[in-house]
Amino acid sequence: MNEEDYILEMCSSKASWQVIPKNVEAVNLAEVASKITAAGWKLRIETKFCYIFEGKAKLTLYPSGKLLIKTETSEMAKEIAKLHTTEWVMMEITTHLISRLESNEVVVFPTSTQPGLACLPTKEGLDSLFKVKSRDASKPVSLGVAALDDVRQLVKVPEHAQEFLDSFTPGSITLLMDAINEQDQRLGGKMMAIRILSHPLAKKLAECVGPITATSANLAGTPVSSNLFLAAESLGLPKNAVLVGECEGGPPSTLVQLGLSSTSSATVMREGVVPTKDVMAWRSRER
Secondary structure: OOHHHEEEEEOOOOOOEEEEEOOOOOOOHHHHHHHHHHOOOEEEEEOOOOEEEEOOOEEEEOOOOOEEEEOOOHHHHHHHHHHHHHHHHHHHHHHHHHHHHHOOOOEEEOOOOOOEEEOOOOHHHHHHHHHHHOOOOOOOOOEEEOOHHHHOOOEOOOOOHHHHHHOOOOOOEEEEEEEOOOOOHHHOOOEEEEEEOOOHHHHHHHHHHOOEEOEEOOOOOOOOOOOHHHHHHHOOOOHHHEOOOOOOOOOOOEEEEEOOOOOOOEEEEEOOOOOHHHHHHHHHHHO
């Protein structure tokens, strides 16, 4: 999470602050508490209503995920707010979502464009995803990864692929590349579409579990909501199947097929957030 994903308010006493993570309705107090104590705080009071910690600032954690920070300095409050929303709360949520993925279920997650729908690229995971989306098995889905190196065992990566990706906004391009070994047809068979995820939470999820599907979170043939929870609802998924974050919305990534050598062409297979003319302009610069 960044500062747009939580509210940090000074309390009326002016000696404490409250952090309210956005889109987090409840947390497991014990699991979040274990991360706070691992960060150096001591748990002093434990009730079903709140946990109270002592450390460089006194903390009170509530079941809603709200954290009360007793400090007069905004710098300290911001530092702890960042820890709370990027490590303590989000790590607890991500652990649950990893369990869903490992059970071959699907997860709605934020990307730099539209909400994505993730499963592990196993037969059972793909079965679940295609059923949830009502998607025709003849229409393959893309894979999302944290870095290009994560797919070198799956696809033949062109020598200029990273340079090409670096020429555009992170996360805005999906590359269509030759598979080293033929894959499930729902992943493209002999060719696979790979997206390097740029949203920090999406990258974090992929770093934890490896490649995940990066198809849009919608029923086949219907518009995609930019709101993660509405996207999940449209698919009949519960709120706990959502990795909470923000999507910018707008068009999907642009799908580009790259040849293996630096002199090969770049062909736009589907125009998205990056216009075809911009891809053609890159080709002109390279030549």
